Amino acid sequence: MKSKIKSSWAEPYKMKVVELLKMTDRPQRLKSIKEAGYNTFLLKSEDVYIDLLTDSGTSAMSDRQWAGMMLGDEAYAGSRNFYHLEKVIQTLYGYKYIIPTHQGRGAENILSKALIKKGDIIPGNMYFTTTRLHQELAGAKFVDVIIDEAHDPASEHPFKGNVDMDKLKQVVEKYGAKRIPYVCIATSVNMAGGQPISMQNLKDLRAYTTKLGIRIIHDMTRVAENAYFIQQREAGYAKKSIRAIVKEINSYTDGATMSAKKDALVNIGGFLATNEWDVYEEARNLVVIYEGLHTYGGLAGRDMEAMAIGIEESLSDEHIRARIGQVEYLGQKMLDYGIPIVLPIGGHGIFVDAKKFLPHLTQDQFPAQTLSAEVYLEAGVRTMERGVVSAGRKSNGENYYPKLELVRFTIPRRVYTQAHMDVIAESINSVFLRRDKIKGLKMVYEPKYLRFFQARFERLK
Numbered sequence: 187m188k189s190k191i192k193s194s195w196a197e198p199y200k201m202k203v204v205e206l207l208k209m210t211d212r213p214q215r216l217k218s219i220k221e222a223g224y225n226t227f228l229l230k231s232e233d234v235y236i237d238l239l240t241d242s243g244t245s246a247m248s249d250r251q252w253a254g255m256m257l258g259d260e261a262y263a264g265s266r267n268f269y270h271l272e273k274v275i276q277t278l279y280g281y282k283y284i285i286p287t288h289q290g291r292g293a294e295n296i297l298s299k300a301l302i303k304k305g306d307i308i309p310g311n312m313y314f315t316t317t318r319l320h321q322e323l324a325g326a327k328f329v330d331v332i333i334d335e336a337h338d339p340a341s342e343h344p345f346k347g348n349v350d351m352d353k354l355k356q357v358v359e360k361y362g363a364k365r366i367p368y369v370c371i372a373t374s375v376n377m378a379g380g381q382p383i384s385m386q387n388l389k390d391l392r393a394y395t396t397k398l399g400i401r402i403i404h405d406m407t408r409v410a411e412n413a414y415f416i417q418q419r420e421a422g423y424a425k426k427s428i429r430a431i432v433k434e435i436n437s438y439t440d441g442a443t444m445s446a447k448k449d450a451l452v453n454i455g456g457f458l459a460t461n462e463w464d465v466y467e468e469a470r471n472l473v474v475i476y477e478g479l480h481t482y483g484g485l486a487g488r489d490m491e492a493m494a495i496g497i498e499e500s501l502s503d504e505h506i507r508a509r510i511g512q513v514e515y516l517g518q519k520m521l522d523y524g525i526p527i528v529l530p531i532g533g534h535g536i537f538v539d540a541k542k543f544l545p546h547l548t549q550d551q552f553p554a555q556t557l558s559a560e561v562y563l564e565a566g567v568r569t570m571e572r573g574v575v576s577a578g579r580k581s582n583g584e585n586y587y588p589k590l591e592l593v594r595f596t597i598p599r600r601v602y603t604q605a606h607m608d609v610i611a612e613s614i615n616s617v618f619l620r621r622d623k624i625k626g627l628k629m630v631y632e633p634k635y636l637r638f639f640q641a642r643f644e645r646l647k
């Protein structure tokens with residue numbers, strides 16, 4: 187088969203500092219994964235060769251960001267780095283009021299508490315683990331209104347993050363607009379495999395919700411990556427810059443939560459943003475309880491400075507082209523080996539379809555969890571499960587059984603090389619060649635919340 191790997195995505199940076207990695211052998215890895223209860227979250231990072239657990243907080247900062255860290259103004263109140271961050275967010279993202287938080291879920295907690303009443307309904311384009319949990323803890327029920335294609339790993343729909351307007355209308359008819367404080371819209375939908383929402387869909391959504399007086403709250407964790415797909419795929423956007431597209435996306439929404447640990451190229455940080463004074467007032471009251479004063483929100487001044495600089499860098503066209511170019515390179519290599527992956531290739535990683543990879547395992551034998559453990563065993567590559575373990579249980583105790591049972595190979599930004607991508611593809615291929623012999627897992631310990639982080643498993647005999 188002729189490969190479709192593009193040849194021109196080279197990095198717009200060079201290396202100045204490197205971190206040495208520990209190489210491990212198979213007996214060591216077998217011991218490590220057993221000790222970790224077959225949960226890659228419980229592995230020691232030291233025992234990992236290539237770490238694709240997440241793209242969260244794992245990106246490499248630039249020399250400019252590190253220099254910015256030295257300019258940290260560690261005043262308790264009114265740090266100059268806060269004002270810099272505020273200005274960058276207002277100018278580049280276009281939101282009016284901002285509150286920093288220690289990371290994305292800090293913002294989700296405050297926003298959910300500020301906007302949700304018990305019995306409310308939050309429609310959204312697929313759930314995200316922490317986002318849905320904060321909505322539920324605040325008393326709401328989440329309803330998925332993403333298009334059906336998002337649940338089909340083989341569908342090559344260019345905008346699998348789109349909202350199905352008919353599904354949304356049905357939710358509004360069933361519950362009434364009054365019970366819906368906002369529609370929760372993620373760009374580059376993480377749980378669907380980093381799939382984008384189109385500008386047209388956002389425009390339709392804006393027109394519809396404005397009529398009903400329903401807000402749109404934007405989970406903008408990977409907005410720049412979504413903007414890249416709009417630039418590449420949507421008519422009328424090929425000549426627009428990532429900056430312009432990001433600003434247009436945000437203009438159709440009323441507020442946002444952000445995990446700056448992803449797109450914004452920092453190791454820690456986040457914020458919430460709103461265009462409404464009242465919501466800002468309430469959130470500013472709440473942040474003092476949960477995070478810190480509204481001008482630092484759980485962050486050091488230096489963190490806010492690195493975030494301000496990272497946001498700017500993340501919106502450069504060359505940066506995002508190389509970032510997604512590398513992900514596409516890895517995905518294409520896997521396709522060349524015949525590995526079943528979610529298509530189209532998403533923004534922040536490759537999602538392997540574990541149901542197709544291990545068709546002999548039932549969902550109760552945790553195919554994605556199993557595959558993730560096998561990939562570690564093979565080559566020291568750490569990935570994570572996005573399937574029945576991540577989906578957790580409903581409030582009545584029943585398991586959620588998501589249609590998608592995926593292993594996520596998430597690529598940190600500006601960290602690994604093309605040769606690393608080759609090693610990753612070769613190691614999943616080795617697992618693929620011995621897939622028939624792979625046995626499933628059983629869960630032997632299950633924590634109450636977000637079980638995927640700490641659950642433990644044993645191999646089935």
Ligand SMILES: *Cc1c(COP(=O)(O)O)cnc(C)c1O
Nearest residue numbers: 289290291314316376407445447
């Ligand atoms: C990571 C993430 C969050 C939560 O952010 P944290 O910084 O990990 O707390 C929320 N939404 C999406 C889409 C994410 O990927």
